[in-house]
Amino acid sequence: MVAYHRPTTIEDAIGLLSEPDRVVLAGGTMLNADREPSDLEAVDIQALRLDRIEADDTGRVRLGAMVTLDEISRSESIPARMRHVARAEAPSTLRTLATVGGLVARRQADSVLLAALLAHRGRVALAGGGGADDLELGELLAAEMPAGALITAVTIDPDGAVATAGTGRTPADVPIVAAYGRRVGGAVTVTLTGVAGVPVRADESDPVAGLAPDGDFRGSSEYRLMLAGVLTRRVVADLAREGVG
Amino acid sequence: MEAGRASEMTEVTFDLNGAATTVTVAPHESLRAVLRRLGMFSVRYGSDSGETGAAAVLFDGRLVSADVVGAAQAGGHAITTLEALNVSPELHPIQAAFVAVGAFQSGYSAGAMILGTMALLKADPDPSEAEIRDMLSGILDRETAYTKPVEAVKRAAAVLRGDKPDPFGPLVLPPMTDGLNPAVVDADDPAVPASSSVPRLVPSRDVPDMAVVGKPEVKVDSVRLAKGNPAFTDDIEPRGMLYAKVLRSPHAHARIVGIDDSKALALPGVRAVRHHRNTPRVKYASGGQSWPNPHPHDQVSFDDKVRHVGDRVAAVAADTIEIAEEAIRLIDVTYEVLPAVFDERDAMKPGAPVVHDEDDTHHIADRDRNLVHHITARRGDLEGAFAIAPHVFEQTFRVHQVQQCPIEPHISMAWLDSDERMVVRTATQVPFHTRRMLAPLIGMDIKDVRVIKPRIGGGFGAKQEMLIEDIAAHLAIATRRPVRLELDRAEEFFASRTRHPQTITFRSAVDRDGRLMAQDMYVLGNTGPYGTHGFTVQIVSGLRGLSSYNASAKRFTCDVVYTNIPVPGAYRGYGGPQGEFALEAHMEDIARALDMDVLDFKRRNWVKMGDEQDIAPHLGERAPATEELDDYPKIMSSGIEECVAQGGREIGWHRRHDPAWKQPADRPHIRRGIGFAFCMHGTAIPFLDMGGCSIKLNDDGSFNMLIGATDLGTGADTVIGQIAAEVLGVPLDDIKVYSSDTDVTPFDTGAYASSTTYISGTAALRAAEVVRKRLKERAAMLLEVDEPCTIELRDRRAYAADGRSVSLEEIALDSLHMQEHEQIMGTASHVSPDCPPAFAAQFAEIEVDVETGQVTVTKLVMAVDCGVAINPVTASGQVEGGMIQALGYGHCEEIVLDGAGRMINPSFGPYKIYRADEVPETVVFLVQTMEDSGPFGAKAVAEIPKDGVAPAVRNAILDATGVAINDLPFTPERVWRALRSHA
Numbered sequence A: 001m002v003a004y005h006r007p008t009t010i011e012d013a014i015g016l017l018s019e020p021d022r023v024v025l026a027g028g029t030m031l032n033a034d035r036e037p038s039d040l041e042a043v044d045i046q047a048l049r050l051d052r053i054e055a056d057d058t059g060r061v062r063l064g065a066m067v068t069l070d071e072i073s074r075s076e077s078i079p080a081r082m083r084h085v086a087r088a089e090a091p092s093t094l095r096t097l098a099t100v101g102g103l104v105a106r107r108q109a110d111s112v113l114l115a116a117l118l119a120h121r122g123r124v125a126l127a128g129g130g131g132a133d134d135l136e137l138g139e140l141l142a143a144e145m146p147a148g149a150l151i152t153a154v155t156i157d158p159d160g161a162v163a164t165a166g167t168g169r170t171p172a173d174v175p176i177v178a179a180y181g182r183r184v185g186g187a188v189t190v191t192l193t194g195v196a197g198v199p200v201r202a203d204e205s206d207p208v209a210g211l212a213p214d215g216d217f218r219g220s221s222e223y224r225l226m227l228a229g230v231l232t233r234r235v236v237a238d239l240a241r242e243g244v245g
Numbered sequence B: 001m002e003a004g005r006a007s008e009m010t011e012v013t014f015d016l017n018g019a020a021t022t023v024t025v026a027p028h029e030s031l032r033a034v035l036r037r038l039g040m041f042s043v044r045y046g047s048d049s050g051e052t053g054a055a056a057v058l059f060d061g062r063l064v065s066a067d068v069v070g071a072a073q074a075g076g077h078a079i080t081t082l083e084a085l086n087v088s089p090e091l092h093p094i095q096a097a098f099v100a101v102g103a104f105q106s107g108y109s110a111g112a113m114i115l116g117t118m119a120l121l122k123a124d125p126d127p128s129e130a131e132i133r134d135m136l137s138g139i140l141d142r143e144t145a146y147t148k149p150v151e152a153v154k155r156a157a158a159v160l161r162g163d164k165p166d167p168f169g170p171l172v173l174p175p176m177t178d179g180l181n182p183a184v185v186d187a188d189d190p191a192v193p194a195s196s197s198v199p200r201l202v203p204s205r206d207v208p209d210m211a212v213v214g215k216p217e218v219k220v221d222s223v224r225l226a227k228g229n230p231a232f233t234d235d236i237e238p239r240g241m242l243y244a245k246v247l248r249s250p251h252a253h254a255r256i257v258g259i260d261d262s263k264a265l266a267l268p269g270v271r272a273v274r275h276h277r278n279t280p281r282v283k284y285a286s287g288g289q290s291w292p293n294p295h296p297h298d299q300v301s302f303d304d305k306v307r308h309v310g311d312r313v314a315a316v317a318a319d320t321i322e323i324a325e326e327a328i329r330l331i332d333v334t335y336e337v338l339p340a341v342f343d344e345r346d347a348m349k350p351g352a353p354v355v356h357d358e359d360d361t362h363h364i365a366d367r368d369r370n371l372v373h374h375i376t377a378r379r380g381d382l383e384g385a386f387a388i389a390p391h392v393f394e395q396t397f398r399v400h401q402v403q404q405c406p407i408e409p410h411i412s413m414a415w416l417d418s419d420e421r422m423v424v425r426t427a428t429q430v431p432f433h434t435r436r437m438l439a440p441l442i443g444m445d446i447k448d449v450r451v452i453k454p455r456i457g458g459g460f461g462a463k464q465e466m467l468i469e470d471i472a473a474h475l476a477i478a479t480r481r482p483v484r485l486e487l488d489r490a491e492e493f494f495a496s497r498t499r500h501p502q503t504i505t506f507r508s509a510v511d512r513d514g515r516l517m518a519q520d521m522y523v524l525g526n527t528g529p530y531g532t533h534g535f536t537v538q539i540v541s542g543l544r545g546l547s548s549y550n551a552s553a554k555r556f557t558c559d560v561v562y563t564n565i566p567v568p569g570a571y572r573g574y575g576g577p578q579g580e581f582a583l584e585a586h587m588e589d590i591a592r593a594l595d596m597d598v599l600d601f602k603r604r605n606w607v608k609m610g611d612e613q614d615i616a617p618h619l620g621e622r623a624p625a626t627e628e629l630d631d632y633p634k635i636m637s638s639g640i641e642e643c644v645a646q647g648g649r650e651i652g653w654h655r656r657h658d659p660a661w662k663q664p665a666d667r668p669h670i671r672r673g674i675g676f677a678f679c680m681h682g683t684a685i686p687f688l689d690m691g692g693c694s695i696k697l698n699d700d701g702s703f704n705m706l707i708g709a710t711d712l713g714t715g716a717d718t719v720i721g722q723i724a725a726e727v728l729g730v731p732l733d734d735i736k737v738y739s740s741d742t743d744v745t746p747f748d749t750g751a752y753a754s755s756t757t758y759i760s761g762t763a764a765l766r767a768a769e770v771v772r773k774r775l776k777e778r779a780a781m782l783l784e785v786d787e788p789c790t791i792e793l794r795d796r797r798a799y800a801a802d803g804r805s806v807s808l809e810e811i812a813l814d815s816l817h818m819q820e821h822e823q824i825m826g827t828a829s830h831v832s833p834d835c836p837p838a839f840a841a842q843f844a845e846i847e848v849d850v851e852t853g854q855v856t857v858t859k860l861v862m863a864v865d866c867g868v869a870i871n872p873v874t875a876s877g878q879v880e881g882g883m884i885q886a887l888g889y890g891h892c893e894e895i896v897l898d899g900a901g902r903m904i905n906p907s908f909g910p911y912k913i914y915r916a917d918e919v920p921e922t923v924v925f926l927v928q929t930m931e932d933s934g935p936f937g938a939k940a941v942a943e944i945p946k947d948g949v950a951p952a953v954r955n956a957i958l959d960a961t962g963v964a965i966n967d968l969p970f971t972p973e974r975v976w977r978a979l980r981s982h983a
Helices: A010-017 A069-074 A080-089 A100-106 A112-119 A137-142 A221-240 B031-037 B093-100 B110-123 B129-136 B147-160 B222-226 B262-266 B321-330 B382-388 B431-441 B469-479 B489-494 B534-547 B576-593 B598-605 B640-651 B653-657 B716-728 B756-783 B808-818 B872-891 B949-961 B972-982
Strands: A003-005 A022-025 A041-044 A053-055 A061-064 A123-127 A134-136 A150-156 A161-167 A177-184 A187-193 A200-202 B010-016 B019-025 B056-059 B062-065 B078-080 B200-202 B242-248 B254-260 B270-275 B312-318 B332-337 B371-379 B391-399 B411-416 B422-426 B449-452 B483-486 B502-510 B516-526 B553-561 B670-681 B690-697 B703-707 B735-738 B792-794 B797-799 B805-807 B825-831 B838-849 B855-865 B921-927
Touching (some): A112 A177, A221 B972, B019 B031, B056 B110, B062 B110, B147 B872, B200 B640, B242 B469, B262 B321, B270 B469, B391 B576, B516 B534, B534 B576, B640 B653, B640 B855, B690 B756, B716 B735, B756 B797, B838 B949, B872 B949
Parallel strands (some): B200 B921
Antiparallel strands (some): A053 A061, A177 A187, B254 B332, B371 B553, B411 B483, B670 B838, B792 B797, B838 B855
């Protein structure tokens, strides 16, 4: 990085981001970890007051883009299982920095919290960039992040019963594949990590349909598909039981 | 450093430990770098991406990794570092709690742990264990298994709530055996309830009670570690210091046909560039071993050929690290890329690329086949035994490559002192070997080289190497300025040292009664591109593989081959973990094939008191014996039966036969199992490892003790101090230990081979005895006693038989200032003809998800006979931490290379080491025996915890599922595929 900016309004931030080679600096866990040289300028959005968790009149919960994973893990407005997922997403010294906006921007294939946001009908509020100011999370993940846009918040439906399952090398390992299931009434939604370039929704009756995951040293394509089937079956079975929440 | 544009500097103001602080920072500068620039040395480097947590600070009260916080981001915020607590000589209660329970080994991440505890206890004065472990989840600790840090947080919480916890120490348990015969463990006899952080101590009646030895003394370096005081290599900043960076090969095997450093030298701030064209070609072997270093000497500081991705090409010294990084990108190198070979099983095949084709490397067994060494050793009539044996078993095992992962990476500083001697301050386990090996590389005499070892942030064998010191020294000579070279985390993975991969085949002949008749072990060892420890590591694999069980005939055959993988070297256990994995898996499978109880089968064959170490002399490091000898070393102490009894009760061994436990009804995809491994690990290298010690009396009756031994965080300084204190009749606090500095302290081979307590401790004991003798003579003179031998030293005084006494201070003042002036001092050294093995019973309890292959290790128990544990708290810490390292080896850690030899997971996370919120419960038993050849009965403890976990987990998987897996590690897909094949 060659310059640092700390705008105090969203308008100023959007103005800065409209120039090339300027990038959003949120928690810093990705941008600051990269020691490769660049001519990028950092636009630090910590002064934009995007750090609140609020419930709206419709029952949806709005997570400001600068809300940290640690704050999600402690918020009573968040379903207990999702809080646990937020806690497991990163260790203590990084979870206090990493933000929900950064999580969406990174769009990591193995992020269980991102899969959880997807299952909870996550929507992403955007400013600038010349496009829509509100997108479904799945839609955003399926496309490129609009150039010059700033994620300002993620909203979710917190209700419903939740179940999760995952397989990793150790208990706290980032799962090779994980399934996050949510049931509202009779409707079940399952999202999967580790089977595509980003977390995806799965058809619970045929969870591997249309999937062709890349393999790596932690799990081959064949193994990931097997896990997708097993783990989906487990969360669906858990959701079918009474009292899951 | 930036690609093109100049950085716009920013002035930021933040609250640092309560004081407004304004600094000018670059946009890319991390908060860690700026805090260290401001003198906050407790904030330490572990990686640039923050996963180690060694640089964690409080940011507005939140625990954050300062590695990934931009310094500019800190403007307007409150930053707290450990230094904030250091407002008085006394320790803060949190610091005191960590010290009291022995929670620090190297203490490299002490600041992070203490600050995390502060934040946690502020939010919740009575946190649960899960909350404590969650707080620690972001602070990787390669040393403790987190057991004692968790205990420290609980203790700190209790103290801050107003409680007064009992002193921390071992739980003394009665023996379950007579010391020789197995115990019958009643299934209804439960494990003794106690915190898992508390070592269980089973005393021996042969061991007398002592004043200092055997006591849980706090470490002698506690204050400096708990306060985060500048103590490590990087914690000084010589004026005018330059920063070095190494250009590393992107190719696994290539010849350097052109190198142009002109652009790099033209970059402002670059002070020197070194590569093969401007550096003398002096051959050496980098392994930190006694003179003469084993052949082949196949390395030079900079070569015209690279042999692995990450190999040295050139090095730069510059005014800043950013300029150095930019400069190495400006060095224009032309490579002729050569074919490469990575798997030891391919290295000797016809047509395999020849890794060392240069003509100035000698003593390669067969250069054209990449065969570095061919090693053989044997006893007895092997062929005859196999010819008549009713049962013959043969199995092949593959063990993989892992890295030591000290949280402090390799770091060295070099400068020319006022006499123009070379001074190297370096994180090394082998300061004296480093001095001797470095001198010829830089064209200086040994007498003109001084190596200083400050505190070290873990080594585990990776620092038993002269790894980067020559680069720093070459650059210091070229620039005549101090030069600092630190590896980043990725370099630490692929450009330092690793554990040797091996392919191991065992063949065993067994009689009808289940007794071994013969064992034949073949090791194909992969030493990567350089020999370094390649010879001796494989020998130790043979020792471990063939010394544990009795058989009338044995043979060891080993081929060590060159390949193009990252360089293997020493790693705690040193060949033992590889050999023991194969051996204990093999023995388990034989027992099952013979339908024998595994403990009965192993017990029938394992070595016992009085048994010969029958193949050991034939596998010596120096001139192995080729003829049968008249006398073979014998086992003179063994507590293995007590270890098995105590460990078996703790793990609940009888549950192996409980179907309801093994297949829990409410979790149909889970199978449970318990595994066992018999462990045995030698203590020091006989006739080779040597330590020295010097002790002198001070005016106040205290003592300065100089040792060359190298405390890596193990507590060696403390343990050796306890030995001297016991002899001299003083508390440990009266022994001021200093180690090590080649100009000042006596010689020591260094910290390896489980030798420090046994060898350096005996040197200290003997030096103390010299001092004690003179103290008694001076006391006799002052007390007008005729027989000095009747004087006893205790409680800082010298007592005559009639009860009269004189203090050591009075003796000191008299001898230094009053009459017959002398400096009372003693010097001694020690080398041992013996190598008494420690013994242990390792147990593992696991769960297997039979649908996914995921293995979860739920409990590890190790009962160790390490003779007399000089300090049971530090000894148990060694065992706890060693077990978790070993669990990583067996379960989740692996260096993964792509087809071109590039490591694809050179960071924590992808390279998975255990963290605090996922480690299984660990329980340690210290079973005393009296080893007469050791100081106060001590044997080794440092390496044996590395040996048994992988086979115990493997055998537990077998117990749970009936599936035997012979390759490491037990990652989910490997286990799933094995289960599927079995089905």
